[in-house]
Amino acid sequence: MCADRALRDTDTSPHSGVLGCEALRQITGYQRPADIARCLREQGVRVFHGRRGPWTTLDLINQAGGLGGHAANDTLDPRQVL
Secondary structure, eight states, rough: OTHHHHHHHTTTBTTEEOHHEEEEEEEEOEEEEHHHHHHHHHHHHHOOOTTTEEEEEEEHHHHTOSSSOOSSSSOOGGGGGG
16 A cells, blocks of 8 residues: 555656655545545546555646646547546
């Protein structure tokens, strides 16, 4: 789970914008991975579940907050797909 000390050091990848469980724990204030994921989902953030606990990206958080909206057309750019 994300409480392991070994996971905290590699929890967030600074180049990819990925926020892992430990970073999300600090952001949300919740301790349990299930509570962290629920909190984010309730706010419209897409959350993924991995071996190390829930994770998301800065872009997904910004989209949930109304920042960095979608393009005027409905065409997806392949770079936007995870």
